[in-house]
Amino acid sequence: MAIKGVLRAGFIQMRVLNLDEAVQYYRDVMGLDYVDKTADGRVMFKGYDEFDHHSLTLREAAEPGLDYMGFKVESAEILEEYAKQTAEFGLKIEAVPAQSDQPGFGKRYAVDLPTGHRIDLYSEVELAADHPELTNPNIWQHEPKGIGVTGFDHALLFGPNAKDTVRYFTDVLGLSIVEIAKAPDGENNLCVWLTGNNKAHDVAVLEFPEPGKIHHFAFKLESWNDIGRAADLMSINNIKIDAGPMRHGVTRGQTIYFFDPSGNRNEVYAGGYAHFPDMPVRVWDFDHVGKGIFYYSRTLNDAFLTVVT
Ligand SMILES: [Fe+2]
Structure with missing residues (x-):
């Protein structure tokens, strides 16, 4: 295994205003597999091409937004090492017992980031009951419904002290910086x-x-054709589209931004280059940020930097 340390962003728990409406949307329109309901009434989903127990949990609440996102690490030993280094870095960290509020998940550590977000680190997750086939595997077991997303891919977090959160991600968790958008002063980073x-x-x-x-x-979706088909299904289902279909300059991904029924912004994402840790960092100056995000229109829409949950 050449990938060490953090394997991927593997999980996210989001708040929604109406759980029944959200289940209908994430299951029937987005095409995620409904996994199960927790004892306290949250609902778990996964993409058809994911192996772990679940990758999205929805919780009904008065406000939409992020509860926390999770990063899967390579081993229990690395998990403990990261916990030690996180405390040394000065962030608040708390152990979450295995098989507690996220069924199927082993021990986790909840970390409070300087940007005000919680992330969880974990190394063990049960294999999903309905996972991709392992012997003579077909491309899917059940034809995906709706947009047919294959799995959770990434998230964009907004908050103060972004520099310190980035430093934690690089210095403790060993993530690589892929691209940077500079702030108007040309010194600090915007994103x-x-x-x-x-x-x-x-x-x-x-x-x-x-x-x-x-x-x-x-x-995730597989291709530009799937992005086009997703846009068709968004119109058919009266989903509120924020931007796209389009391409990002940053990562070169093909994309649509749109909103779930609670106002959380979703994205479907295809393409994007393969990253290798020896690649240099690509930098966008502030005057070119519009092109970096919205490669074809080359200007940000008004909602892009202001509407968050
Ligand atoms: Fe994105």
Whole structure:
């Protein structure tokens, strides 16, 4: 196994305003597999091409937004090592027992980031009951429903002290910086994209006055054709589209931004280059950020930097 340390962003728990409406949307429109309901009424989902027990949990609440996202690490030993280094770095960290609030998950550590977000680190997750085939595998077992996303891909976090959260991601968790968008002063960073593996990104962090905000969380599709088909299904289902179909300059991914029924911004993401840790960092100056995010229109829409949950 050449990928060490953090394997991927593997999990996210989000708040929604109406659970029944959200289940209908994430299951029937996005095409995620409904896994199960927890004892306290949260609902778990996974993409059809994912092996872990689940990758999305929804919790009904008065406000939409992020509860926390999880990063899967390579082993229980590395998990303990990261916990030690996280405490030494000065962040609040708390152990979450195995098989507690996230069924199927082993021991986790909840970490409070300087940007006001919680992330969880974990190394063990049960194999999903309905996982991709392992012997003479077909491309899927059950034809995917709706948009048919294959799995969870990444999230963009907004908060203050982004520099410190990025430093934690690189210095403690060993993530690589893939691309940077500079702030107007040309010195500080506006946004930093990071990965723990071969993907173009697992997480991005943008400097923002309010703590703990999420701009979007993204699901994978295979191709530009799938992005086009997703746009068709969004119109058919009256999904509110924010931007796209389009391409990002950053990561080169093909994309649509849109909103779930609670106002959380979603993305479907295809393409994007393969990252290798010896690649130099690509940098966008502030005057070219529009092109970096919206490669074809080359200007950000008004909602992009202001609407968050
Ligand atoms: Fe994204």
